[in-house]
Amino acid sequence: xxxxxxxxxxxxxxxxxxxxxxxxxxxxxxxxxxxxxxxxxxxxxxxxxxxxxxxxxxxxxxxxxxxxxxxxxxxxxxxxxxxxxxxxxxxxxxxxxxxxxxxxxxxxxxxxxxxxxxxxxxxxxxxxxxxxxxxxxxxxxxxxxxxxxxxxxxxxxxxxxxxxxxxxxxxxxxxxxxxxxxxxxxxxxxxxxxxxxxxxxxxxxxxxxxxxxxxxxxxxxxxxxxxxxxxxx
Amino acid sequence: xxxxxxxxxxxxxxxxxxxxxxxxxxxxxxxxxxxxxxxxxxxxxxxxxxxxxxxxxxxxxxxxxxxxxxxxxxxxxxxxxxxxxxxxxxxxxxxxxxxxxxxxxxxxxxxxxxxxxxxxxxxxxxxxxxxxxxxxxxxxxxxxxxxxxxxxxxxxxxxxxxxxxxxxxxxxxxxxxxxxxxxxxxxxxxxxxxxxxxxxxxxxxxxxxxxxxxxxxx
Numbered sequence: 001x002x003x004x005x006x007x008x009x010x011x012x013x014x015x016x017x018x019x020x021x022x023x024x025x026x027x028x029x030x031x032x033x034x035x036x037x038x039x040x041x042x043x044x045x046x047x048x049x050x051x052x053x054x055x056x057x058x059x060x061x062x063x064x065x066x067x068x069x070x071x072x073x074x075x076x077x078x079x080x081x082x083x084x085x086x087x088x089x090x091x092x093x094x095x096x097x098x099x100x101x102x103x104x105x106x107x108x109x110x111x112x113x114x115x116x117x118x119x120x121x122x123x124x125x126x127x128x129x130x131x132x133x134x135x136x137x138x139x140x141x142x143x144x145x146x147x148x149x150x151x152x153x154x155x156x157x158x159x160x161x162x163x164x165x166x167x168x169x170x171x172x173x174x175x176x177x178x179x180x181x182x183x184x185x186x187x188x189x190x191x192x193x194x195x196x197x198x199x200x201x202x203x204x205x206x207x208x209x210x211x212x213x214x215x216x217x218x219x220x221x222x223x224x225x226x227x228x229x230x231x232x233x
Numbered sequence: 234x235x236x237x238x239x240x241x242x243x244x245x246x247x248x249x250x251x252x253x254x255x256x257x258x259x260x261x262x263x264x265x266x267x268x269x270x271x272x273x274x275x276x277x278x279x280x281x282x283x284x285x286x287x288x289x290x291x292x293x294x295x296x297x298x299x300x301x302x303x304x305x306x307x308x309x310x311x312x313x314x315x316x317x318x319x320x321x322x323x324x325x326x327x328x329x330x331x332x333x334x335x336x337x338x339x340x341x342x343x344x345x346x347x348x349x350x351x352x353x354x355x356x357x358x359x360x361x362x363x364x365x366x367x368x369x370x371x372x373x374x375x376x377x378x379x380x381x382x383x384x385x386x387x388x389x390x391x392x393x394x395x396x397x398x399x400x401x402x403x404x405x406x407x408x409x410x411x412x413x414x415x416x417x418x419x420x421x422x423x424x425x426x427x428x429x430x431x432x433x434x435x436x437x438x439x440x441x442x443x444x445x446x447x448x449x450x451x
Binding site: 026027028029030052075076077078079080085088089095097098099100101102103104105107108119120121122123124125126127157168169170171172173174175176177204221222223224225226227228229230 | 279280281282283288289290291292294295296297298299300301302303304305306307309315316317318319321322323325326345353356357358359360361362363364367368394395396397398399
């Protein structure tokens with residue numbers, strides 16, 4: 001069993017037109033930069049992308065939007081991307097905006113083998129339209145289905161060749177959830193090591209969920225909002 | 234005189250209690266962190282997966298892997314913890330977060346809130362707001378009393394797409410502190426120098442004014 005791929009191009013080589021993808025990250029934090037670049041290069045179209053955000057105009061998923069590779073986005077917040085808003089308002093792009101916790105939990109359900117979950121998020125709003133609901137303990141909940149994605153593409157800090165993953169700081173976000181949820185999960189990591197080099201107690205995503213892994217290169221790790229404290233005098 | 238955004242944040246900070254776990258939204262709510270009263274220990278939750286959010290890093294120490302839900306670079310504190318997005322909303326859904334402070338475009342006299350979409354104009358998404366308002370035990374809205382056109386944002390019913398229903402408990406604006414009751418908005422405090430008449434004039438929803446309305450204290 002060899003899960004190690006040479007690079008992003010090799011790892012995404014069979015992602016073709018019409019694929020349903022999950023892409024980890026929150027804003028530009030913890031996004032699979034190498035895989036996105038490889039997808040832009042390879043050029044599959046009519047993709048459905050499940051991702052909390054849609055990148056910014058010239059980075060992250062924004063790069064795929066520019067190439068008109070995305071048919072549908074499933075996200076919770078897309079405020080940082082003018083091209084996204086333009087394609088959406090003009091009707092070129094289909095979008096399903098869903099509450100962030102619902103997005104996370106629908107990923108989780110897929111990874112845990114549960115077909116659906118109940119959540120109160122969106123009750124009484126347009127998010128609830130057409131959805132089944134049920135009352136538990138006098139409170140209304142919406143039935144939300146587990147995602148069904150062909151590929152989950154995630155970014156981790158460290159991984160080993162068996163696919164075990166460790167995430168760093170808030171770059172964790174949706175990554176471990178999506179890693180569990182893809183039919184095929186592709187993980188790109190800052191540092192790829194041999195089995196035994198990672199302490200089993202510290203693994204966030206067990207290798208059973210990860211099918212392909214490679215060590216990424218040239219990470220830009222762009223910061224969206226650089227906020228600093230003036231250093232103490 | 235009407236409060237500045239900083240003063241709105243300062244007034245909301247007085248609602249904090251020792252030991253509270255608090256989620257602060259983007260905008261004025263974020264400023265609340267600057268006014269946490271002396272001797273009170275609160276833990277800030279950032280819904281992208283952090284409890285114990287610290288201040289912005291000193292210049293040169295920014296880390297792209299450590300941000301808050303507003304995508305700003307931040308720091309951790311002694312006692313911080315990091316988790317994934319499902320656990321983050323799990324603790325929100327389970328009612329573990331004591332107080333949520335968020336902004337709004339409109340609030341209705343029933344406590345409904347609209348803050349995520351202007352049809353045909355602004356389509357940014359709800360982010361975590363719908364999850365937060367559906368589950369938080371105590372929600373305070375920080376917003377201006379009127380919109381840029383001078384129209385009241387405190388309405389009999391929201392006109393914009395809803396974020397959540399019957400969930401808001403309190404509102405702090407630049408001129409007033411109000412509570413949502415079964416009978417409508419109840420005026421609790423007014424900004425220093427602001428008259429009850431001005432607040433009445435700027436509140437479109439049902440407003441209950443009982444007795445002397447004290448000025449806010451800072």
